[in-house]
Amino acid sequence: MLKGEAANVTNLTASRCDVLIIGGGVSGTLAALASARNRADTILVEKGPFLGGIGCSGLFQYICGLYLNGDAAPAGTINGGIVREITGCLHRLSPHKTVKKIGQVYVLPYNREDLRSVFDSLCKQEETLSLLNNAAAVNVDKESGKIVRVRINHQGTLNNIAPKILIDCSGSGVVSVLAGADFALSPPEKIQLAGYTIRFKGMKDPDETLSIKIPYYLSEAIREKMLPEYMRFSTFSLGDDDDEGYCKLSVSGPDSDERERMAGECSRVLHGYLAGRLPSFRGSYIAETSSGVMDREGRRICGEYTLTEEDVLNAGKFHDSVAKNSWPIEIWDKSKGTVYKYLTAGEYYEIPFRCLKAKGIANLLCAGRCISVTREALGSTRVMGACMSLGEGAGLAAAHYAKNGNYPFT
Template sequence: MTLEADVIVAGGGSAGLAAALAAARAGARTLLIERQTKLGGMGTNALVHTFCGLFHPDVSQPWAWVNAGIPAEIGQAMMDRTGQTAPDLMGRVYVLRQHPSLYAQIADELCLAEPRLSVLSGTEWIDLQKDEKGWHLGIITRGERRTLHTQTLVDTTGDATGARLLRPSWCQQVEGSRLYRPAYIAAFHGVLGTHDDGWRLQTGAVIVRAIREGLLPAAAIGAGFRDSPFAGETFVTVDLEAGQGEWDPFDPTKRARMEQEGREVVLALWKYLRQQHPDFRPCPPPMLPVKAGIRETARYIGDYIITGDDLASSRRFEDEVALAGWPMEKRENARGPKFRYFDEPLPPGIPARCLFRQDAPGLFFAGRCLSADHEALASLRVMGTCMATGEAAGKMAVDFVSRC
């Protein structure tokens, strides 16, 4: 059985959601395929609970959307549903607290509102072929193998899946010791008290003392707490070394062990804090994510590879299709981020050439697997920027279809 569409978007995270909406709204018959059962990617399945990259980087001025269109639309919808009237100012950046359940709901509603958009969830992409008729994707959905055909393909899987299936020379991946570390996030409910910076420092001191006494695993050292938009709910994020130089996000055994470690650390934190910290005593067991948050795997090599220096200098491009608003947040170990901010608080451009290759007509890529170097990815991988590059790729895909 072969299904056909004008545009197929592979990957239903922030970039894929925006790409599919943009293509369908431009009139293309669009099919969005996603391996999980919820759209939203890391923002729903990994419980990543902030939208970063939505705002202009100049925090000396009132907050403003850095990219109009779908990023601002989704950001405003989240603000409306959570009762927020402005993002939070955290040091030198604006961030918007988001709720994973509401993000899944927003994604569903936006897709259902587009009659030209169909969604296949629980779908694994396993094969890719190209001929004069277009792109042929092999998928498995609910145990059944199917073939999809399209003139135009947008890869937003985050893993450069299309390149890895068809031509691995089209993608790049840094060594395991430099890959940005995965994060394991859980939601704690019923946490008492006011969770300001002093509270976070005091809670961190409790955790450090327990680690030194052998009462908590060493991996708990980087645990960070941030409140949900709703009272009594707090998210805890633990960055994991994941074997450091041995980390390979494509190795299923290593991936499983990393997920196991994440659960072990979070549940150990819950058990200890419930006994030793009065604000955690009412807490039931935490809500665990569907999967850990993966910050980096493989990226395409496009017609242009945007660099960290491009971003730091706020470079603009004649063919730019989106703007970056988030600094380079490098997490090459689990001891916290190292930020490289733009030299001036001005948003750099992201050129269209980062989203395609001339020798692969009809193939576009966006989100975490766009064409960027390792340092630039530390900025461009965040959800707000992924929405912007995804929307751009969706529009470019429709333009390609119209020329065929």
Template sequence: MEFFGEYDVIVVGAGISGVVASVAAQQAGARCLLVEGSGILGGLLSGGRLNRPNGIVQPGVHKELLVRARNYGGADDAIQRWPWGTYSGLFDPEVMQRVIIETLEESGVDILLYSQVTDAVMEGRTLKGIVFQTKSGPGVAYARCLIDASGDGDLAARAGASFMLGAAEETMQPMTNYFRILNVDLVALMGDCQANKHDLTNVYPDDGLPRENGEYALKFFANGFSERISKARSDGFQWIVPRDSIVLKAGMLPGEINLNATRFHGNALDPRDRTRAAIELRKQAYCIHDFLRRYVDGFQNSVLYDIAPTLGVRETRRVIGDYVLTKEDVRTEARFDDAIGLSNCPIDIHQPDGRKLIMESVGNGYGIPFRCLLPKGVENLLVAGRCISSDPVAFSSTRNTPACALTAEAAGVAAAQAAKANIRPRDLEVRDIQESLHKRGVVLGTDPQQRIPGS
């Protein structure tokens, strides 16, 4: 087994949570290794083509990435409003990949791609390192503190942490794949949307309509088309998608539309389900493009450009931590003494056993307790991102990228502090973590009077 070194901090998973956590740890003075099973940095933000955060991006590494992307002409960090609150941080996925690479390299994070974690090195209940598989065989690395940013809670599960799956065992929100269509006549599409508002839940912009395709870049948004989907079925069109609406989002290029419309019900931890999802979601993308070309103005001369290489997994394991964030916390704008970030990401539920999408505002937002990042029964491990400790409804908010980045920023800072002091993350003074985050500009969510600027 090849020895890859000893570090202050090891982060598993290089989606937005892993990128933010590793850079934050390195900025806080830790020597950090970032390990990723695929060849893509940024996860859903790059390989998943997810270009619109559901919530305001707070200061910290995530915000720094957006500012850099904006400087390349590939992002708009202005605050936008929609029925479920405010959000910020529209971007082009490939520009985001570029700035992630630049940021990681400049920060000095050590990176290992194509390295799948297969085991946890334990000493009693204390996590000491990871075993991972590479093309050259197994490898091992050790650290004073580790962060599971895998999304699926892979490292936490291998370390023996307890976890939850969905609202009930094996019932989880469906998988998806974003895809992109080019050569769309966005002026004609907006005309179609204006003429068929009864068939839409939302459409933006809705006043002062632009006259050229390029003016819609990173701005146009529409959700709906249920009546036309129903008509297509009655016409004999083979609609194979298990949902009754389509979400359209303009990309950076003139005539570019990003779609969130596919759906596969299954367990992403099951290799056969995951394989079927990868195939069926592509077939659904072909079906949706055929539908749009036939039933929606502006798509007649369009081209299906690409389907995201990274599978959009919404839900798998949620680690049981020292505190489980609840739906009541999220819905009542809860504040906590140990909060490490205030999130205004809406509740966003793709029904595990149905065709519907449920969106719900969380008002001025809720605090995320540091305790949600501490897995019960395991030491020297923090979790960040999608797998933090939360119930099914709270998770439907915390799984959104701005909330994931908040928990990752805190995990990176905490891991660096724990490694430097050679103590367990549980033994840290939360106020020290909060002080560091506050200096970065993060609104913590400790005080009922706190608001995210622009929310």
């Protein structure tokens, strides 16, 4: 295995490994680190050019789900392990970014470049981890109910990898579906609003009042039929720089080129509308947008247990817990906007390993956004802090499986 960089493609033709992870978002990166640190021969395959997934390409400002939401400021992260190590690294890179309370929850402001570089450098340190960027899993072969081969398209060249165990960290559960796993998907009218982030620069003296003014102007633009109705639930926040602001546009509709085109077009219309009405926007420009429209809700792979809203709100505890989470249920409803349901202050729930274990396929685990939860529970489990711990739990369990042929949490 090559250390810390793309494996040699020709060597991959009949490549074997202990643990294969598809998707290098926050869950996949932590799964890879946990697996490699437990001495499993690990390959991490990522479709894009860098690690971090939408945690980097989504232009978000806060890592949510890292802390216990109580009255007192948190002393540390709610989960230990690699997640805590990563927050330590982020703090060293940007010491001014400290835990912040927004409403009833604690979040960690972060710099996306920092997250990327922490992920890169931690992965490079692992002798048994090979990272394959710009490569996508396109097919999965099974024999006797087990995954035996995964086909990878690496810049036009097809190769097979034969893992002892596969972890699906693709966000949308795409490899689990290729493997024939069952999944749940909300009907179109219930699927939560997706998002598209715009970063504005060149703003003049932007201040907090914009988070109220912008929704007002948005509703005016919608009334004038310049923007679609579902965009009324978009939000605005200030950036780190004095001339910077972020707008998270709410987007509806199935994943398609048309949805992407609409989001790009609407961001230009919105910017023109605001620049014509708000002095802060005069002379401003769109500096960047998220890499595309990002789904809050997609396929949820059916596991051996499905976490529910009751489990979350009643602070459920499990014998096979892999992660703790205190983040509220946050539903981005198409007709009502954002609806929050909070746990009692100071409480947390646990996510059992069985939510990561795909039903009926012995050597398939999932981590991150596509685990086995109801639509409501997903409103809490999908935040980055929780996804990282889920990845870590999956990586640990997979390394154990590769060595012993069974799982540690039984």
